[in-house]
Amino acid sequence: MAAPAKPLAVTLGEPAGIGPDITIAAWLRRRELDLPAFYLRGDEALIARRAKALGADIEIASVSPGETETAFADALPVVATGKHVTAEPGKPDASSAPAALASIREAVADVRAGQASAVVTNPIAKSVLYRAGFRHPGHTEFLAELAEADGRVPQPVMMLWSPRLAVVPVTIHVSLRDALTQLTSDLIVSTVRVVATELRSRFGIAQPRIAVSGLNPHAGEDGSLGHEEQTVIAPALKVLRNDGIDARGPLPADTMFHEAARSLYDCAVCMYHDQALIPIKTVAFDDAVNVTLGLPFIRTSPDHGTAFDIAGTGKANPASLIAALKLASRMAAANS
Known part of the structure; x- marks a missing residue:
């Protein structure tokens, strides 16, 4: 697949x-x-x-986004945010949160201005941001706020993707007790619609196959182990199938x-965070990518802290990070 036109x-x-x-x-591995x-x-x-601390012999180029292509072969391009950092490795300080947040805001602004093709986010420390007054549960929710600038209120959907498995949790960064309260048929429907739309538009899958998990052990065992499958999930699946979406469950x-089951679908939609993330972190711990669906721009991220x-x-x-860069490039090219 061709590379996107913008960096x-x-x-x-x-x-x-x-x-x-x-x-x-x-x-350093760009050519390889x-x-x-x-x-x-x-x-x-x-x-x-940091390069000096790592013993990395690199050139660094201070550039504008439009100068990236020319500089990239010989130097690591850096577009300044104007936020200078005093934090040392492993020791966040008062400069950490402003620098991290400015970088996210300006990267998103670059994409929305047509200067970049996608945002790839490095890991943040939520505890550091919270101490500085950050009010979002995480990256995903902050990006959704930034996406509201044009009046659109998106529903961000968190996908963890790898070549072997893609998963989406319907409820995300909340306690298990709160997840049970938040889980509704409408939320399942809206989440799966976003997944199906973006699998088609940004992953090039013409007819996505989406496996939808139950909530309870054995998917409720016909109501003997819980009724949410019958009262919440099954009604959502009926709506989705009426939409023409191949939603199974x-x-x-x-x-x-397991491997044979994974071959039967393109994405697994699960009811809560750990139900989705435990399997993908088991089969793809080093190369899974966090993707935010439902935004007016592409965002990927390494799946670690x-x-x-x-x-x-x-x-x-x-x-x-390498996997996140490659996936962002693939998605941007498919979306161009």
Whole structure:
């Protein structure tokens, strides 16, 4: 598939975490892996310090988004946010949150202005952001707010994708008790509609096959182990099938994820966070990609955290970021 016309905008993430490390590591492998051109929205001085700590012999180019393609072959392009970082590896400080948030805002603005083809976000530290007054549960919800600038109120849907398995949780970053309260037929319907639409438009799957899990053990065992399959999930599936969507279920979650079962669908939609994320982190821990569906722009991200304990040591594995870059490029090309 052809590369998108515009570069990818990579965010800084938590500057004291491994985001700078894996960005540098990915750029160093650009030729070996034929990576799409990208630039980092951040602080050039921070990247220079981190490269020195890692012993990475790289050139860093301060550029505008439009200069990325020319610079990328010989230097890691950095588009400045104007937020200077004083945080050291593993030690977030007062400069962390403003730098991380500015990077996200400006990367999104770049894509919406047509200067970049997609946003690829490095991991943030929510606890650090919360102390600075951040009021969103995570990246996904913040991106949804940024997407409201044109008056559209999107429903962001979190997908974890790998070549072996793609999953979507209907309820996300809430307690299991709250997930049960939030789970409705309408929420299942709206979530699966977003999934089906984007599998067609951004993944090139003409007729997506979507497996929908039950909530209870054995998908409720005909009501003997719970009634949500009959009262909440089955009505949603009826609506989806009437829409022409190939939505299958409700299926017992304990038999959905072995290799033979995975071959029968393109995405598994599950009722709560761990029901979806445990299987994908089991089969694709290093190369799973977090994708936010339902936004007016493409966003992918590594599926791991900030790893403060190994920041600046050279131990961080860039595999998930590399997968996120490749998937963002693929989605942008399909959407062009």
